[in-house]
Amino acid sequence: MKYYIIAGEASGDLHGSNLIREIKQRDPAANIRCWGGDLMSAAGGMLVKHYAELAFMGFIEVIANLRTIFRNIDFCKEDITKFQPDAIIFIDYPGFNLRIAKWAKEKNYTTIYYISPQVWAWKENRVKAIKRDIDKMLVILPFELEFYKKWNYPVEYVGHPLVEVIENFIKTHDNIHAQDNIIALLPGSRKQEILKKLPVMLSLSSEFPEYEFVVAKAPGQPDDFYTPLLAPFPNVSSVRNDTYSLLMKSRGALVTSGTATLETALFGVPEVVCYKGSSISYQIAKRLIKVKYISLVNLIMDRLIVKELIQDDLNISNLRTELKRVLEDGPERNRIKKDYAELKAILQEGGNASAHAAQSICLFMQSVSASSIV
Structure with missing residues (x-):
């Protein structure tokens, strides 16, 4: 399988690196291209863009860097199109990732979110876009199960990756x-x-x-x-x-x-x-x-x-x-x-989150592959 993983911060690089290792244990031939950092690269991902070029904090700072952000979005779409992954995995970083997810769904890519955006904190309406654009959502905070339940959107709790x-x-x-x-x-x-x-x-x-x-x-x-x-x-x-x-x-x-x-x-x-x-x-x-x-x-x-x-x-x-x-x-x-x-x-209570997430992703992709053959 070919995976394209997008993380935009240091924490996403950490969790992305452990996810890559667990995916490769289950699928040694996995070809993984990623946005992230040194940890994801060391884990076996082909690093496209480092998160140090992506992190902007606060509303004013984001507005001041809009040109750079839009250039990165355009580049990401081009890179995905060239790579043609079986699935795109988003790790948090919602301002960027939800834009890519909307485009990806329109292009019929399989979309998976690992570590939900904090839609429960603000802009809750983004759940509508998540339901439309994300094929599978894996959450790491216990209360997120109940949050998404009220939106009638089934998600899977895998535990928090920081514990292990x-x-x-x-x-x-x-x-x-x-x-x-x-x-x-x-x-x-x-x-x-x-x-x-x-x-x-x-x-x-x-x-x-x-x-x-x-x-x-x-x-x-x-x-x-x-x-x-x-x-x-x-x-x-x-x-x-x-x-x-x-x-x-x-x-x-x-x-x-x-x-x-x-x-x-x-x-x-x-x-x-x-x-x-x-x-x-x-x-x-x-x-x-x-x-x-x-x-x-x-x-x-x-x-x-x-x-x-x-x-x-x-x-x-x-x-x-x-x-x-x-x-x-x-x-x-x-x-x-x-x-x-x-x-x-x-x-x-959720167990080993990275292993749980990787197993869930691999099984999900097997089902997607089987249904496409049928």
């Missing part, structure tokens, strides 16, 4: 031990979000001299991007392509919203969630986004597990207060750890 990723990492790195003096800073993967949030995080380093602040650099951003940001803080260090080792060592973390909040929780590190965008983008998002929380940890548990500092609330004073709370031994830190254990148990 992190469990495997911990098992193979049992020589790494937690330290009492390290605070991890995970400011995101996109330039715009890093520039907004990292300076606020860094400004706190002088107020906690007994701790070592360590920045996890995004794989898609070069070292010289971070150099001017880190230069005023000689007591702050950084790591590249080693975020999981950093989290295993850390006592606490300051984390941007997104997949990183869940990764931090699955490593059992008490965290403060940080979000700050451009003023206009934030005001637009505030009016459109329907969910109670911005972190996956709180969304999955449907209650406040970790503190979220959003926009104007993300300031030095608030960040200092909340970081102290998660670092100090006591009821708050113990509660967070207990809630993390409950979260992990919920996500483990």
Whole structure:
């Protein structure tokens, strides 16, 4: 089978790489062409476009880069047409992927979505396009089953892929031990979000001299991007392509919203969630986004597990207060750890997500192939 996989962010590259490995286990002859990153390439996908060229954050930033986005869409359609895949697999990244899915369905390609767009958070009407354009939807969050059920759209829950990723990492790195003096800073993967949030995080380093602040650099951003940001803080260090080792060592973390909040929780590190965008983008998002929380940890548990500092609330004073709370031994830190254990148990119910997804995709493609012969 020939598969064309499209992921547009670092998390999509991670999950896409594990999906590629699992597909190749079941179909060693699989020919996979992809948009993603270094991990998907290393797993055996032929990389067409790196996600570092694709990631734009916020409404204003997207508008400013519309010409580039439309060029990428046109190029993607041309590349798919040349490759003629048996199936196109979309991994999250809805702004781009749903446009390609509409075109792909019109061209009679088989379409599969792995990791649903967050239509439950905003622009719920997109479900209509998903029902029209996606032949099979695989979801990774338990509450998404009920969400799609109310739209009369059958989806399959495969579990969350981060559970086995992190469990495997911990098992193979049992020589790494937690330290009492390290605070991890995970400011995101996109330039715009890093520039907004990292300076606020860094400004706190002088107020906690007994701790070592360590920045996890995004794989898609070069070292010289971070150099001017880190230069005023000689007591702050950084790591590249080693975020999981950093989290295993850390006592606490300051984390941007997104997949990183869940990764931090699955490593059992008490965290403060940080979000700050451009003023206009934030005001637009505030009016459109329907969910109670911005972190996956709180969304999955449907209650406040970790503190979220959003926009104007993300300031030095608030960040200092909340970081102290998660670092100090006591009821708050113990509660967070207990809630993390409950979260992990919920996500483990789906089993090995990557293997489950690959098996489901391969069986689905067999049925599609059989029906086309008949």
